[in-house]
Amino acid sequence: MIHFPQLIGRTVLAGLTTAGRLSIFTVVALIHCVRPPFYPRLILRQMIEIGYYSLPVVGLTAIFTGMVLALQSHTGFSRFEAEAAIPNVVVISITRELGPVLAALMVAGRVGAAMAAEIGTMRVTEQIDALTTLSTNPMKYLVAPRLIAALVMLPCLVLVADIIGVLGGYLVSTYKLGLNPGNYLRNTWEFLEPIDVTSGLVKAAVFGFIVALLGCYNGYYSKGGAQGVGAATTSAVVGASILILASDYIVTELFFSR
Amino acid sequence: MTEAAPKIAIRDLHKAFGDKKVLNGIDLDVGIGESLVVIGGSGTGKSVMIKCVLGIVEPDSGSIKVDGEEVVGMPARERERVLSKFGMLFQGGALFDSLSVWENVAFGLVAGKGMGRIEAKEIALRKLGAVGLGPEVGELSPAELSGGMQKRVALARAIATEPEIIFFDEPTTGLDPIMGDVINDLVKKCVQALGATALSITHDMASVRRIADRVAMIYNGRIIWNGSVKDIDRSGNDHVDQFIHGRAEGPIKMPIRPL
Ligand SMILES: Nc1ncnc2c1ncn2[C@@H]1O[C@H](COP(=O)(O)OP(=O)(O)OP(=O)(O)O)[C@@H](O)[C@H]1O
Numbered sequence: 001m002i003h004f005p006q007l008i009g010r011t012v013l014a015g016l017t018t019a020g021r022l023s024i025f026t027v028v029a030l031i032h033c034v035r036p037p038f039y040p041r042l043i044l045r046q047m048i049e050i051g052y053y054s055l056p057v058v059g060l061t062a063i064f065t066g067m068v069l070a071l072q073s074h075t076g077f078s079r080f081e082a083e084a085a086i087p088n089v090v091v092i093s094i095t096r097e098l099g100p101v102l103a104a105l106m107v108a109g110r111v112g113a114a115m116a117a118e119i120g121t122m123r124v125t126e127q128i129d130a131l132t133t134l135s136t137n138p139m140k141y142l143v144a145p146r147l148i149a150a151l152v153m154l155p156c157l158v159l160v161a162d163i164i165g166v167l168g169g170y171l172v173s174t175y176k177l178g179l180n181p182g183n184y185l186r187n188t189w190e191f192l193e194p195i196d197v198t199s200g201l202v203k204a205a206v207f208g209f210i211v212a213l214l215g216c217y218n219g220y221y222s223k224g225g226a227q228g229v230g231a232a233t234t235s236a237v238v239g240a241s242i243l244i245l246a247s248d249y250i251v252t253e254l255f256f257s258r
Numbered sequence: 259m260t261e262a263a264p265k266i267a268i269r270d271l272h273k274a275f276g277d278k279k280v281l282n283g284i285d286l287d288v289g290i291g292e293s294l295v296v297i298g299g300s301g302t303g304k305s306v307m308i309k310c311v312l313g314i315v316e317p318d319s320g321s322i323k324v325d326g327e328e329v330v331g332m333p334a335r336e337r338e339r340v341l342s343k344f345g346m347l348f349q350g351g352a353l354f355d356s357l358s359v360w361e362n363v364a365f366g367l368v369a370g371k372g373m374g375r376i377e378a379k380e381i382a383l384r385k386l387g388a389v390g391l392g393p394e395v396g397e398l399s400p401a402e403l404s405g406g407m408q409k410r411v412a413l414a415r416a417i418a419t420e421p422e423i424i425f426f427d428e429p430t431t432g433l434d435p436i437m438g439d440v441i442n443d444l445v446k447k448c449v450q451a452l453g454a455t456a457l458s459i460t461h462d463m464a465s466v467r468r469i470a471d472r473v474a475m476i477y478n479g480r481i482i483w484n485g486s487v488k489d490i491d492r493s494g495n496d497h498v499d500q501f502i503h504g505r506a507e508g509p510i511k512m513p514i515r516p517l
Pocket residue numbers: 275280299300301302303304305306307349
């Protein structure tokens with residue numbers, strides 16, 4: 001039987017170990033991102049994988065989110081005859097929060113999991129060791145391209161998500177709720193401030209980095225065959241999701257609190 | 259063999275995983291241009307030993323010198339330079355499954371030596387030919403190959419860069435006897451033609467007699483016998499005798515309980 005204080009101690013120590021290892025991994029990975037040789041082919045391949053192939057998933061998430069936002073704010077605002085505020089609510093919620101967060105969570109499930117599974121399999125089948133013996137640094141070859149690609153592509157995805165999300169809100173507001181299309185678009189445009197979009201894009205870059213980092217980290221240190229790879233995949237998605245929400249608060253605080 | 263400075267010198271190498279001691283003071287020299295074969299039971303730490311030399315596994319203590327240069331605890335950048343002398347055939351193949359077969363073989367040429375892809379492909383196809391695989395195989399992905407074919411691709415990859423030192427971790431397991439003999443020949447030829455130093459691991463006594471200049475036997479985390487392959491039948495060591503004749507009875511006890 002394990003005594004309760006022992007359990008606490010062990011958990012804290014394990015947590016600190018992971019945090020330390022993740023920090024070192026991050027620093028080493030960042031150094032490899034900026035130091036040659038670079039692998040443009042691999043970066044491009046990852047960009048297509050992360051950016052292009054995530055478009056359907058992110059687009060669908062965005063359009064339904066925009067639609068639901070319009071519907072929900074209508075039920076609220078119509079009580080005060082304040083339907084004119086719907087475009088405002090939709091565009092600010094999408095660009096500042098829901099676009100980046102939901103896109104990042106979807107990408108974490110799609111791409112982060114795939115990264116952990118692929119790198120994890122390479123670890124347990126000794127492919128990562130083989131890379132080393134073939135004069136190739138696995139951090140540079142496997143991790144850096146994924147980090148760079150995710151950092152660049154997530155903002156692009158979120159920009160698309162912003163547009164599609166607003167479109168979703170527009171469709172529901174004009175066709176279902178009977179708002180005037182011209183007024184809707186004008187209200188959207190006039191309320192929108194540059195910082196709404198830029199803060200969202202900065203978040204997207206941070207989230208993209210987190211997704212790729214957690215995917216690579218968990219894959220890189222996975223052990224114990226298929227089961228270990230499965231566990232790595234789970235930790236990659238869960239870890240990334242939690243870190244996305246936590247860093248969302250921090251970035252928001254940096255941008256908007258004074 | 260040890261008059262000249264050895265290519266690889268391992269001294270008092272220790273490695274434990276948790277409280278399981280795997281290597282318990284290994285001493286081993288591999289001379290320049292020599293083909294050394296390490297034999298020993300399953301799970302005795304043969305693979306771990308060569309991974310220590312390659313820096314894939316960090317030893318707990320001891321010294322490993324390659325060309326007189328200490329590699330234990332060497333910084334990563336210098337290690338890359340030392341590793342470019344090595345070729346390694348992994349026990350499980352360890353082919354990159356995101357790349358085609360020829361890209362696997364050409365990997366060291368392109369990534370390590372900065373060769374152009376067209377030139378590297380030519381060499382890769384030639385190496386594949388040498389292990390009995392036609393150019394059509396080059397376009398396949400490793401997952402589409404049989405186990406024995408994967409082994410041969412892995413062998414081609416290990417020798418593609420014509421390294422100074424080549425490690426073969428069980429090059430013939432999983433091959434039919436004829437292909438096994440072809441591979442033995444190939445290993446021997448590589449070593450002779452390239453003047454390479456080879457360290458091989460095998461359980462296959464035919465292979466030992468074919469490719470070894472010298473044999474070392476590992477048992478309980480130590481090298482208990484090493485000598486010329488000519489002397490292997492009169493080693494005077496019961497463990498070696500039991501191993502080469504594959505007897506269940508003898509000083510090496512398998513931890514097996516009756517059914
Ligand atoms: N990464 C590791 N973590 C924990 N234990 C390990 C690890 N690698 C190897 N071992 C243990 O070390 C021992 C030696 O393993 P090794 O792979 O060197 O055996 P081997 O001599 O190559 O055997 P075989 O002939 O079957 O390939 C095994 O008991 C194994 O359980």
